Amino acid sequence: MGQQPITFIRQVLALVTYPPLLDDPKFPEDAKQRARTILAGCRGGSVGSYTDSPGIEVIRRHVAQYIQERDGIPADWQNVVVSAGASDAIRNVLKLLICEVNGKRPGVMIPIPQYPLYSASLAEFNMPQIGYYLNESTNWGLDVSELQRAISEARKTCHPRAIVIINPGNPTGQVLSRENIEAIIKFAYKEKLFIFADEVYQHNIYAPGSKFYSFKKVLIEMGEPYSKMELASFMSCSKGYMGECGLRGGYAEVINMEPQVKAMYLKAISAMLCPTVLGQACLDIVMNPPKKGEPSYELFQKEKNEVLESLKLRAKMVADTFNSMEGFSCNTVQGAMYAFPQMKLPPKAIEAAKKAGKAPDVFYAFELLENTGICIVPGSGFGQQPGTYHFRTTILPQPDKLKGMLDKFAQFHKQFLSKYS
Amino acid sequence: MGQQPITFIRQVLALVTYPPLLDDPKFPEDAKQRARTILAGCRGGSVGSYTDSPGIEVIRRHVAQYIQERDGIPADWQNVVVSAGASDAIRNVLKLLICEVNGKRPGVMIPIPQYPLYSASLAEFNMPQIGYYLNESTNWGLDVSELQRAISEARKTCHPRAIVIINPGNPTGQVLSRENIEAIIKFAYKEKLFIFADEVYQHNIYAPGSKFYSFKKVLIEMGEPYSKMELASFMSCSKGYMGECGLRGGYAEVINMEPQVKAMYLKAISAMLCPTVLGQACLDIVMNPPKKGEPSYELFQKEKNEVLESLKLRAKMVADTFNSMEGFSCNTVQGAMYAFPQMKLPPKAIEAAKKAGKAPDVFYAFELLENTGICIVPGSGFGQQPGTYHFRTTILPQPDKLKGMLDKFAQFHKQFLSKYS
Known part of the structure; x- marks a missing residue:
């Protein structure tokens, strides 16, 4: 989804995997210290044990x-x-x-x-x-x-x-x-x-x-x-x-x-x-992330906060967009990585789903996928109150991609409504 | 047990974990190639997916x-x-x-x-x-x-x-x-x-x-x-x-x-x-190890063969030593990493085990551990014909250590026999 790994995590993992890198001046000292602590906890000083x-x-x-x-x-x-x-x-x-x-x-x-x-x-x-x-x-x-x-x-x-x-x-x-x-x-x-x-x-x-x-x-x-x-x-x-x-x-x-x-x-x-x-x-x-004053602290905090800040923006973007679409209601995404909006499907769509041998939310998800390439998971995969229709979507795509996706989705939804109204 | 990791394996793992190392001239080109192939198979090109x-x-x-x-x-x-x-x-x-x-x-x-x-x-x-x-x-x-x-x-x-x-x-x-x-x-x-x-x-x-x-x-x-x-x-x-x-x-x-x-x-x-x-x-x-002609081939083969040749020597050393000890018989260690010798225990030892509330082979293993620090796994942990006594020992310690261990073991066994005969 375009999210980049946290540098410090990958540095420490590379160091414990291939300990000759402990002599490489390109790696920060605190990453080396973490690696040494982990290796000291491994039998024979190896992650292979x-x-x-x-x-x-x-x-x-x-x-x-x-x-x-x-x-x-x-x-x-x-x-x-x-x-x-x-x-x-x-x-x-x-x-x-x-x-x-x-x-x-x-x-x-x-x-x-x-x-x-x-x-x-x-x-x-x-x-x-x-x-x-x-x-x-x-x-x-x-x-x-x-x-x-x-x-x-x-x-x-x-x-x-x-x-x-x-x-x-x-x-x-x-x-x-x-x-x-x-x-x-x-x-x-x-x-x-x-x-x-x-x-x-x-x-x-x-x-x-x-x-x-x-x-x-x-x-x-x-x-x-x-x-x-x-x-x-x-x-x-x-x-x-x-x-x-x-x-x-x-x-x-x-x-x-x-x-x-x-x-x-x-x-x-x-x-x-x-x-x-x-x-x-x-x-x-x-x-046990880098502590204040350690060489990797600033970068770690920066990378961490960027991910979390961006997710925060996207959480709001997703809920707001669905709430602006006819027949959708979406609770505030307070945490985690998903929205689970409810949608009202027109009776004709429910009928068409029945004819196709699909649950209405599954029918909608397939139509969406085939028309736009957007993949959502129908609510019936997670369970929902009988007679209600939901889907799960994530807030994980990067903002640009997410915006493009939501625009496409809204456009599709309009067409879907007019097709089945 | 002192066995060293295979360099090529750890190099490739470090490369896939921390891809900036792909630009490091210290890593051989074939390790980089493997890393690129693996990363190309990962979603988003990351082992974190x-x-x-x-x-x-x-x-x-x-x-x-x-x-x-x-x-x-x-x-x-x-x-x-x-x-x-x-x-x-x-x-x-x-x-x-x-x-x-x-x-x-x-x-x-x-x-x-x-x-x-x-x-x-x-x-x-x-x-x-x-x-x-x-x-x-x-x-x-x-x-x-x-x-x-x-x-x-x-x-x-x-x-x-x-x-x-x-x-x-x-x-x-x-x-x-x-x-x-x-x-x-x-x-x-x-x-x-x-x-x-x-x-x-x-x-x-x-x-x-x-x-x-x-x-x-x-x-x-x-x-x-x-x-x-x-x-x-x-x-x-x-x-x-x-x-x-x-x-x-x-x-x-x-x-x-x-x-x-x-x-x-x-x-x-x-x-x-x-x-x-x-x-x-x-x-x-x-x-998919390095192939002939690739930069890492020689080292890989050398490291691999050294491990396997040494295990071969040790397999023979372990079986021969146990077969030279009174009351022990050990099948040829044809493969894997273990020997499973049989031992005849004197009736007095079996009696002492009963008094201690232990199976005879467990009793022997504890005596060995307490007297020498050598740890074996009694045959009853793996199953054995009723009335027979075995233990599992590995051929994994490096030759010097293994020899020292076997010498100590033989000495203990003599003392054990004289104590319970």
Whole structure:
């Protein structure tokens, strides 16, 4: 999408991969220092060695320090499990809940719309999915009454064990308020649910007034009994300002986990040996970026802020454009990387979709693709209230390209409306 | 263990990670060329982008070409699925067999002794493990009569669906003969078993007269009906002469798979997005090393041969030393990286182990560790014939260290025998 990698990340990775570069004066001293620290944590001083399954100790410590500074609350490095991207971490924790209770399968509450990793993994693990609808009219907030409806219905057929919250939201782009998080935690406590806090977009906050609160911070600050709840929080190198998806770095911070279960968790991941060491190294840098006064600090901040500032502009551009188009409404993109606009489709278009054997939003997406080359993901891929039609689009293309895309889209939409009205 | 990385691999990885190095005259031109080819296969020309879930097309093509040259038999790049190490690939194919038949769970035949990935994964997937004993007296070969015994017993309680063969063997170091492979294929055909050929040590062949035959080559050359059987072969960057375990690169080649199953396979792996791009890049280089006449050819060959020649010496040194020790017998280490010697333990030692609440081989391993600092893995971790005692040790330490270790080991063993005789 044209986003450039952060120089410092790539420099450190090149140094740990090919240590003769440590003698090259072209690399800044702080990049070399990071590389030496990472290599000192590797067996035999090489990224080619297996590490402990939960990751290199010094990197786990840097993650804990990052969390501690973020939340203002102590974090124990032994609760940090490094992974090959957040998906890996999420699935490894999810698996621990595969256990029938009184003949009932273990259910997991997930938002609708949701990120398809959850539905796919739950299907694979034969765990019932308990969908709760996000409230589009409160900018995709979570209503406790809806959570209650969903779990009460589900209890008839399964044993609910966990709730997944994606904050900032994918595909919905909301950033949850502290009050909303507190209400969710109280609900989870009452219903004895393990909390999965998918917080991979924690660096992507754009809207004025929006602020990221980690579930851990809120839960600990609520005090007992909430502060004793089991929670896993997930983070990744694939999003944020770095966007290093191909390197596969991420982590889970797991708190208050029953020690016997935690022992089994660590044993289970050991079958896969260890997450990629270069992915771990990337995570290390994201958790422990250059500090003020170090040679790479200025450039790092500049590159980081440019990405985030540009995403902020694009978040607004996308929502504003769709809101200006007939029949579209789009919530504020408060965070993450996506907009999930709703569209009203004319009855004739719905009929044409039916004839074509496609869901109406899928029909629209294909028409758009074929006429303009623009690819959106129909809302039915993520789930949506019956009878409503949405799609996910990203704010990732660079501003010029994005503007061109949105202009084309608006033009197509006019033609589509006139064709089917 | 003191083994040095292959220069060319690390050079290419540094180049793809930090492309400004492409202008650095210190890097050889062929390394730059490989880096450009890999980057051209990456979206946006960056290793930070997601790739297709089965891997980058050009890398899959290089893998297919490698297989084709190895076997002298065509290989289709679309049958190659790149993975984060072989473990990832093995588990992804294994999962496809999770399916009850007539109320019976799907069983998988695995060797005893075996590499624990299999027992751990089968336990996780709730798939019965059907152990077949390797024949220690034929250098850990596979007897069809033993395969038949194992499957006949298993059919009473489960539905056997697959057979795993590790060749060269881990932890047993054997290299199967072509005749033995043919017999196994015929057995698998008769019993309708999917073949898992774990061939990650295919570059590690040491003993005079031993030669690696891939299961695919043998199966195809046997002609119909065998050449139509479903088979997956697994390979890794973690072993061989490169030993890049931390980079997590590997692949599965899957042939004759039912198209609907293959579609589901490719869909299932997409939940995890893609294997690490730098692990993929490492695989690319292993599959497509410098060619004669290219600037890096000589150094690459030198480094590769030094590692393999040294491993060959060490394979002999380890087996010879154990065979010279009282009460030990060790098969020839024909390939892979391990020896799995048998030891006769005196009755008093067995009694002492019982008192200590340990299996005799575990007891011995702890005594060894506490007295010498040498760590071996007791045979019970891999499985062994009841009443026999083994351990796995590796041939990986550098010759000097290995010699020192073996001397210490022999000295300890004498003391152990005199203590418990």
